Amino acid sequence: MNRIKQKIQEDKKLLSIYFSAGFPTLNDTFTIIQDLEKNGVDFIEIGLPFSDPLADGPTIQESSTIALKNGMTTETLFSQLKDIRKTVHIPLIIMGYFNPMLQYGVEAFCATCAEIGIDGLIIPDLPLDVFEREYKAIFEKHGLLNIFLITPQTSDERIKQIDAASDGFIYMVSSAGVTGSQSGFGNTQEDYFSRIKKMNLKNPQVVGFGIKDAETFKQATKSTKGAIIGSAFIKHLHKEGIKGISGFIKSVR
Amino acid sequence: MNYNVDEKGYYGDFGGAFIPEMLYPNVENLRQNYLKIMREPSFIEEFNQLLKDYVGRPSPLYFAKRLSKKYNTKIYLKREDLNHTGAHKVNNTIGQILMAKRLGKKRIIAETGAGQHGVATATVCALMGMECIVYMGEIDIARQAPNVARMKMLGAEVRPALSGSRTLKDATNEAIRDWINNPVDTHYIIGSAIGPHPYPDMVTRFQSVISEEIKKQLKEKEGKENPNYVIACIGGGSNAAGTYYHFLHEEEVGIIAVEAAGKGVHSGESAATSALGKEGVIHGCKTLLMQTKDGQITEPYSISAGLDYPGVGPMHSHLYKTGRAEFYSATDDEAMQSGLELTKLEGIIPAIESSHALAIFKHKTFTPEDVVVLCLSGRGDKDLDNYIKYFNL
Numbered sequence: 001m002n003r004i005k006q007k008i009q010e011d012k013k014l015l016s017i018y019f020s021a022g023f024p025t026l027n028d029t030f031t032i033i034q035d036l037e038k039n040g041v042d043f044i045e046i047g048l049p050f051s052d053p054l055a056d057g058p059t060i061q062e063s064s065t066i067a068l069k070n071g072m073t074t075e076t077l078f079s080q081l082k083d084i085r086k087t088v089h090i091p092l093i094i095m096g097y098f099n100p101m102l103q104y105g106v107e108a109f110c111a112t113c114a115e116i117g118i119d120g121l122i123i124p125d126l127p128l129d130v131f132e133r134e135y136k137a138i139f140e141k142h143g144l145l146n147i148f149l150i151t152p153q154t155s156d157e158r159i160k161q162i163d164a165a166s167d168g169f170i171y172m173v174s175s176a177g178v179t180g181s182q183s184g185f186g187n188t189q190e191d192y193f194s195r196i197k198k199m200n201l202k203n204p205q206v207v208g209f210g211i212k213d214a215e216t217f218k219q220a221t222k223s224t225k226g227a228i229i230g231s232a233f234i235k236h237l238h239k240e241g242i243k244g245i246s247g248f249i250k251s252v253r
Numbered sequence: 254m255n256y257n258v259d260e261k262g263y264y265g266d267f268g269g270a271f272i273p274e275m276l277y278p279n280v281e282n283l284r285q286n287y288l289k290i291m292r293e294p295s296f297i298e299e300f301n302q303l304l305k306d307y308v309g310r311p312s313p314l315y316f317a318k319r320l321s322k323k324y325n326t327k328i329y330l331k332r333e334d335l336n337h338t339g340a341h342k343v344n345n346t347i348g349q350i351l352m353a354k355r356l357g358k359k360r361i362i363a364e365t366g367a368g369q370h371g372v373a374t375a376t377v378c379a380l381m382g383m384e385c386i387v388y389m390g391e392i393d394i395a396r397q398a399p400n401v402a403r404m405k406m407l408g409a410e411v412r413p414a415l416s417g418s419r420t421l422k423d424a425t426n427e428a429i430r431d432w433i434n435n436p437v438d439t440h441y442i443i444g445s446a447i448g449p450h451p452y453p454d455m456v457t458r459f460q461s462v463i464s465e466e467i468k469k470q471l472k473e474k475e476g477k478e479n480p481n482y483v484i485a486c487i488g489g490g491s492n493a494a495g496t497y498y499h500f501l502h503e504e505e506v507g508i509i510a511v512e513a514a515g516k517g518v519h520s521g522e523s524a525a526t527s528a529l530g531k532e533g534v535i536h537g538c539k540t541l542l543m544q545t546k547d548g549q550i551t552e553p554y555s556i557s558a559g560l561d562y563p564g565v566g567p568m569h570s571h572l573y574k575t576g577r578a579e580f581y582s583a584t585d586d587e588a589m590q591s592g593l594e595l596t597k598l599e600g601i602i603p604a605i606e607s608s609h610a611l612a613i614f615k616h617k618t619f620t621p622e623d624v625v626v627l628c629l630s631g632r633g634d635k636d637l638d639n640y641i642k643y644f645n646l
Contacts, residue, residue: 051417051549052535054429055273061416073547098271099534103548124273125534149274153436158277173275177434 003091003119004145004168007043008204014042014226015217015252016206017233018095020063021046021080022072028242029080035242037090039249045122045228048077048096055124057180059231063238074104078112085117093147095122106135110142120145120168128165147171152192156199163201169225172196172205180231182210185219197223214252254575256501256568262450265574267541267567270449271534275433279441280537282356284451290355291348291458303347304462307380308337310344312463314470314626319598326619329480330601330629331467333492340604340631341460341492342373346442348459350377353440360384360439364428366393366421366488367559367606368400369631370444375409385409388427390420393558400635418552421488421562425536445489446566449537453494453566460495467626468499475624482507482619485628486610487580488524488560490569492630497578507579508572509617511610512565513555514582524553525582526565527573535563541570556585556639559606559631583612589643591615592633604631605639 007014017036021029029046036044049064049072056064077094084092094113101109101123113121121144126135131146139146145168150159152175162170174189175182196205204225211220212232220227229252236248262268262284272280290296304310313332321328333341346363353361361378363385365371371387378385387404391413394401404411414423425447432441446453446460468478483500485493487510500506515523523529530541535550543551543563555561565573572578583591592608595601603611607630619625633640640646 052422052426054426054536055275055433057430065416068549075547097534099542099544099550100548102533103531103544103546125271125537127270127272127277130269130271151275151436153278154274155278176275176436178275178430181434 002143002145002168004043007091008169008225013221014206016043016045016226016228017041018045018047018228018230019233019237020049020060020067021077022049022067022070023063023234024066024237024241026070026072026076027080029077030084031242032245033084033088033092035245036249037088039246040253041090041249042226043091043093045093045095046077048074048094048100050097050100053097055178057178057231059180059234063234074100074109078116081116091119092117093120093122094118098123098126107138110138110144113144114142118144120147122147122171124149128162132165149173152176152188159196159199159201163203166203168203169206170201170203172207172224174207174210174220177209179209185210185216193223217252254577256572256577258450258454264568264571266532267539267570268450268453269539270537271539272449272537273433275436276429276449279432279436280449286356287352287451287455290352296351296355299351300348304344308343308347309335310462311466311470312336314467314474316474317599320595323598324614324619325621326623326625329471329624329626331463331496331626333463333628333630334601334603334607334632338369338373338376339634340369340373341463341495341628342370342444343376344462344495345444345456345459345491346370346373346377349440349442350381350383353442354381356440358438358440360435361442362386362388362428362431362439363442363444364388364421364424365444366424366561367557367604368393368397368404368635369559371409371411372400372403372407374442374444375404375407378409379407386431387411388414388424388431390414390418390424392419393421393424396639397558397635420558422550429536445491446494446568447489447536447538447540447564453538453568456491457494457498457568460491461498463492463495463628464497464499467496471624471626479503479506480624480626482509482623482625484509484511484610484613484625486511486560486606486630487565487569488513488562488606489564490566492628494566494568496628501577508577509613510569510578510580511613512580512582513557513560513588513609514584515554515556517584518582522554524555524560524562526563527580528582530564538567540564540567541573557588557605557609559604560609581613581616583609583616587612587615589640592640593644601629602633603629604633605636607631
């Protein structure tokens with residue numbers, strides 16, 4: 001069974017961490033993943049850096065730019081992850097924009113992911129209809145889950161469509177805005193969260209965007225399965241380097 | 254062969270809407286309504302009235318006698334440079350601001366390269382009393398100072414794009430991020446024939462007034478609607494899309510595109526997308542795109558801020574791939590010389606973007622009987638500094 005599907009059956013609120021592969025230095029990827037698992041993170045989103053990350057705010061833009069300057073490429077990331085499953089057992093997801101995957105070849109990309117033991121992909125700029133028409137069969141063949149996003153502006157009708165097309169979990173974007181731009185959780189989120197809860201979706205939801213500490217983690221997971229921290233973790237890496245990972249995770253849980 | 258957009262938003266293999274879910278409600282709302290709104294009689298009336306009384310359309314189709322003599326063919330210039338605000342860009346911003354009003358939007362954002370689209374957007378926002386924010390690369394802000402001043406005077410806020418190459422591509426990224434951050438009250442006026450469907454088609458339709466007028470005017474002057482060739486410069490490709498639109502399915506009309514080769518197509522400093530690009534996804538559409546083997550978008554270069562873009566609109570990718578259009582490129586030097594040549598021969602100082610189209614006469618020979626229509630997309634006032642520096646005037 002896919003590790004993500006197994007994980008979401010655990011009776012706990014899940015903490016996920018996003019980081020840009022190749023940041024702070026090119027070869028930190030393996031160490032960061034191992035440290036995150038050691039410190040009790042439930043699953044990880046490995047960011048494949050892109051030159052033009054449309055949905056990202058300044059923090060992730062900067063970490064992506066630095067990663068690319070450090071020499072990160074799709075090939076390099078795959079070779080860094082080659083032996084990851086010898087030591088790491090939690091679900092691993094690659095999150096990246098579509099163009100680098102398109103250039104690598106979607107079929108080849110998925111095949112390599114499966115070989116390495118990647119469990120799913122999040123591709124913010126690959127729309128649902130194109131995925132279903134052109135790539136779904138490839139993902140299924142390689143046992144990869146494709147995780148879709150919903151936002152406060154997503155209509156009920158479309159949420160139902162996305163729920164039907166999803167497997168694993170739904171990535172629930174907490175509020176309007178690019179990554180790292182949210183100031184906290186307010187009434188708008190409460191309404192949105194309760195709207196989603198009432199819909200009784202078949203897939204659990206994991207919240208992303210705006211989660212940065214123990215308080216926002218608790219708020220985000222009140223009615224959902226888990227939450228993802230990205231920008232706040234990257235800021236911490238920027239300041240403390242990879243030595244600070246344990247301290248950061250402990251401060252959230 | 255169909256050269257227009259299909260129901261799914263594609264031109265052959267190109268186009269579509271590759272957007273994050275955050276943009277879906279806005280883009281979908283636009284997709285469902287744009288044609289309906291454009292067909293409303295009250296919309297058509299208001300649009301045409303503004304094009305006539307405010308923009309000054311129809312723009313003249315001018316027979317360039319001395320230029321024709323020099324190149325031994327019949328050259329007509331479609332004078333988009335004479336429009337209010339000095340370029341073709343205003344055709345589209347008039348259309349889109351009327352669209353935004355009917356969609357109930359209150360706040361307008363735009364990206365700009367040369368500043369022409371920014372000025373045209375700031376202008377229609379002033380006209381309609383709407384809030385206007387224009388994203389512009391930091392480099393472009395420096396090289397197009399007069400347009401920055403005009404936008405500010407018109408009441409727009411000009412926000413510098415500080416990421417990447419700090420030019421048009423990055424300004425577009427920032428505008429898209431703004432739209433993600435403001436999903437309810439904001440309309441994004443894209444200035445080129447790029448972006449997610451329905452933008453390329455909507456921009457093309459608003460700009461298609463160019464080729465519609467060419468047909469009528471040429472009938473009066475030459476007794477036939479169709480020229481032998483239509484020519485335009487291409488960055489993202491909005492003036493080209495408008496110039497070609499009514500000729501796309503007229504097989505006897507040759508379609509010619511001139512891209513910016515910068516310091517030479519293979520110099521590493523170029524914006525000649527058809528020669529250097531590969532199929533990829535940029536700013537929400539699948540199109541030809543300059544990129545690394547790894548799929549990272551590369552930074553283009555051209556002396557012309559308006560052509561300094563690493564992609565072309567999906568319609569143009571389709572025209573290129575199917576062979577419907579011939580693609581050429583002109584270097585900075587060729588464009589500057591052609592701009593000066595037009596100035597000396599016809600008394601018209603063209604925008605450096607349009608000077609690229611004029612450089613076609615250095616690359617292709619036409620017969621004396623050929624009727625060639627070239628879109629003079631903008632005037633050169635904004636480029637005076639560049640011309641002065643280049644020619645030591």
